[in-house]
Amino acid sequence: MNDIKEMRAVYCESLIELARDNKDIVVIEADLMNCIKTGDFKKNYPDRFFNVGIAEANMAGIAAGMSACGKIPFISSFGPFATRRCYDQLFISIAYSKLNVKVIGTDPGICAEVNGGTHMPFEDMGIMRCIPDIVCVEPTDAAQLKSLMPQIAAHKGLVYVRLYRKCSPKVYEEGDKFDLFKAKEISQGNDVTIIASGIMVDRALQAAKLLAEQGINAGVTNIHTWKPIDKDAVIAAIKRSGAIVVAENHNRYNGLTSAVSEVACEHCPAPVLSVSVNDKFGEVGKMPYLSDVYNLNVSDIVERAKQAIALKK
Amino acid sequence: MDSQKLSFLQDKAAQIRKITIEMIGRLGSGHVGGSLSIVDVLTDIYYNVGNMSAAHPDDPNRDRVVVSKGHAGPALYAVLADKGYFPIDNIKTLNQGGTSLPSHCDMNKTVGVDMTAGSLGQGLSCAVGMALAAKMDKKSYRTYCIIGDGESQEGQIWEALMYAGNMGLDNLTIFIDYNRMQIDGYTDEINSLEPLPDKYKAFNLNTLRVDGHDIAAIDDAIAKAKAATGKCTVIILDTIKGHGVPWAEDKGVGSHSFAISESQWREFCGKEKD
Known part of the structure; x- marks a missing residue:
C-alpha cells in the first residue's frame, strides 16, 4: 500500500x-x-x-x-x-x-x-x-x-x-490545499464522471485507469463534503460527461448517491448510478472480503460506469 | 433569611404565578402544573442568590440557569418578563406563530434563556458542560439546573449525575422538582425513583431535601450547596404540581397540561379587563 x-x-x-x-x-x-x-x-x-x-x-x-x-x-x-x-x-x-x-x-x-x-x-x-x-x-x-x-x-x-482512523490510500500530496465547501475535480472525462468519497476515491481512480485502457474517458470528482454539497461540481460533471457513477462506502439511501441525485434531478437530469451498500447491515470481515460482499470493488465501478454510459441518450 | 426579604420573595413568587397563569390563560391551555411547581426555586435564584441581570443577558460571567424540564418554560418566561429581559406584553404571544416564547425553552428565541431544552433528559448534561467550562476558565459563575422527576426516568440524567458527582462539580447545583407526577400518572406507580436520596448519595452527590415551596428553606439549601467545596449538590424539592393555584392543584396528575378558561385566569390574576 x-x-x-x-x-x-x-x-x-x-x-x-x-x-x-x-x-x-x-x-x-x-x-x-x-x-x-x-x-x-x-x-x-x-x-x-x-x-x-x-x-x-x-x-x-x-x-x-x-x-x-x-x-x-x-x-x-x-x-x-x-x-x-x-x-x-x-x-x-x-x-x-x-x-x-x-x-x-x-x-x-x-x-x-x-x-x-x-x-x-x-x-x-x-x-x-x-x-x-x-x-x-x-x-x-x-x-x-x-x-x-x-x-x-x-x-x-x-x-x-x-x-477512517487508519491509513487511507494516498490520493493527494502533502501540502495540497482543499476547500471544505468545494469538491475536488481530480480528472475530467467526457464519457462518464465517477463521483467518489473516502476510501472509494482511490478505487475510482483505479477504475478510471481501467476504463481508459478500454477507450472510455472517465473523470473523477472527489466530493468530500456531502452537505452542503458542491452543486456546481455535480452540474459541471453532468454537463461534461452526461453520466454519473457515485462511489460511496455507505448505504445508497440518504448518502452521497442521494445527495448527488438530488442535485441532478433539479438542475440537469442524467443517469446517476451507484456503487454503494445496497441497504444492508454490516458484518465482520477484512476489507477485501467486505468489498466483495457489498460490491464496492474497482470492478464494480467499472461495470457501473459502462452501464451509466449506455443509459445516456 | 430576614423576614422582610422572605416576604418580598413570597410576594414575588405569587406575582410570578399570576404572570404564568395569565400567559397560559391567554393562550387557552398549556403546561400549568410543572410550571407552578418550580416558581419558588426560580424566585430564589433570580431575585435573591443568582448573579445575572436583564441589562447584560450575555454577560459571560453571569450565573447560568438550565430548566431541563423545558416544558416549564412559562414559569421561566414569567420571571424573565418581570425582570425586564423583554417587554411584559410578550407574554401574550406564548406559542403563537413567530413568538419569542415557545412552549419549551429556547436559548435562541428568548432573551435570558441560557439553554434550549424540551427533549427530556438533555439539559443536565448541558449544565455539566457549563460548570466544566467555568472551571476551565477559572470563572466563579454558578450553574443551576432544574430537572423533573418524570424526566429522571431518562437514562441520560443518570449519566450526567454520575459525571457531576465524580467530577465534584461544586459550582453546579441541581434541583429536582419532585412533584411525584408525570403525564400518565404518579411516578411511584409508573417507574418509581425511590429510594431517591440514596441514589443521589450513591452517585457521590451532596444530597439535600427541602419543601420546594418554602423559599427560606430553598435559600438555606442553596447556601449549603455553595459551601460544599468539592461536591456537586442535588437538592430534592418536595413540590406540589400546580402549587399556588387551587384549581390547578386539584387537577392532580391532570394539572400537567390543561385548558384554562378566560374567567379562571382573569379571576386568579385579578384582571377583569385588559
Missing part, C-alpha cells in the same frame, strides 16, 4: 496545533481515546481534555453546554455511537440550539472490519445530513484531512467528520 500517516495521527496532531492558538478547543471522549489516539492532546492540554466514560449522550450534552460558554468541543466515538446513539442530543442540544461542536465518527462503513455489524455505520452520513445547517464531511486521506482540519475547527456550527 502506498500509505503514509494514519488519519488519527493527523487528526490529533492537527488538533494539538490548532489548540495552541485557539484556547477554546476542547476534546471530550467516551472511552475511545486510545482508539482515536487523542492521548497526546491530553498530554499537551490536560485541562482541556475530558473522558466521560461510555456515555455518548452525556458527551454530546456536555459539549453543548461547553459550547454555550464559548468552547469548541471536539467529540468522538465509533461512527454508530457518535451519531445514531446520541442523535437526539446532537439534533436538539447542539444543532437546534445553534451551538458549535465537532463530531468525529470513526471507522466508516467497511472500515469497521472485524468489529462487525454493531460497529459498521452505513447510515451515519444519511442520518446526519438530515440535521438542518450541519456540515458533513468525509476526508479522503491524510493530506486532505490536514488541509481541512483548520476549516473544520473554524466553521461555526455542528460539523460531522466521517473519519
